[in-house]
Amino acid sequence: MSAYPTRPLIAPSLLAADFARLGEEVTAIERAGADWLHLDVMDGHFVPNITFGPMLVKALRKHSAMPFDAHLMIAPADPYIAAFAEAGADHISVHPEAGPHLHRTLQLIRSLGKKAGVVLNPATPIESVAHVLDITDLIMVMTVNPGFGGQAFISSQLPKIAALRQMIDATGRDIVLQVDGGITEKTAPAVLEAGATCLIAGTAVYGAPDYAAAIAALRPNRPHAAELTAGGG
Numbered sequence: 001m002s003a004y005p006t007r008p009l010i011a012p013s014l015l016a017a018d019f020a021r022l023g024e025e026v027t028a029i030e031r032a033g034a035d036w037l038h039l040d041v042m043d044g045h046f047v048p049n050i051t052f053g054p055m056l057v058k059a060l061r062k063h064s065a066m067p068f069d070a071h072l073m074i075a076p077a078d079p080y081i082a083a084f085a086e087a088g089a090d091h092i093s094v095h096p097e098a099g100p101h102l103h104r105t106l107q108l109i110r111s112l113g114k115k116a117g118v119v120l121n122p123a124t125p126i127e128s129v130a131h132v133l134d135i136t137d138l139i140m141v142m143t144v145n146p147g148f149g150g151q152a153f154i155s156s157q158l159p160k161i162a163a164l165r166q167m168i169d170a171t172g173r174d175i176v177l178q179v180d181g182g183i184t185e186k187t188a189p190a191v192l193e194a195g196a197t198c199l200i201a202g203t204a205v206y207g208a209p210d211y212a213a214a215i216a217a218l219r220p221n222r223p224h225a226a227e228l229t230a231g232g233g
Helices: 019-031 054-061 078-087 102-111 155-171 188-194 211-218
Strands: 009-012 037-042 068-073 091-094 115-120 138-142 176-180 198-201
Touching: 009 037, 009 211, 019 037, 019 054, 019 211, 054 068, 054 078, 068 078, 068 115, 078 091, 078 102, 091 102, 091 138, 102 115, 115 176, 138 155, 155 176, 155 188, 188 198, 198 211
Parallel strands: 009 198, 037 068, 068 091, 091 115, 115 138, 138 176, 176 198
Antiparallel strands: none
16 A cells, blocks of 8 residues: 555554543543544453453443444453443454354344454464455454553564555455554554554553644654654554
8 A cells, every 4th residue: 555544543542541530531532533442351361461341331431422442352252242332332353363253253243233343463364354354344453462552563564454455455345454552653654554544552642741642643644654663662
């Protein structure tokens, strides 16, 4: 992909927010220009950390009209999908490794009226999603290993993003291509040029003194991506 998307979606991750004032933090990033709220759900089993569950999603729902983008880093995922849907998640994304039947899981999410996503860890091949593209609304590329915020960007994932861009374009479907992990003003240009249409950013937004300025900095404002230096993030 040789040019940036016209206006990439920006989805700040709640994982980097001040957990003592989450309602205010959600309202603040919506006012600052965020498109979606990204919700990192971790179980301490599938990934080495524990965050929150459906009750928190439900509590936050009244604080924002933004789409809630739930990333389930839990295994098994299927028993909890209905609870997240009922709590107010608009998108629900799962890992192929989190259950034996990815196609069935995506069908379940869509049957609940939600957008269904597939998340690819750094070592997960793009072939994992090749045969479910017809029922997939989002694909997320992890550019860090899942489980913790604030990690450095893994630049070897850029060819994967580009390959997925080609795979998506070949379907003719409007599948959102998300990238999560180490997204900053420095790494965003190369990610967008590779073909991403949604950037998930944690500390780059919630760690900044001015949320609106941080969000604006992630959107393209120059004709060509800066070269991404090795290990940037």
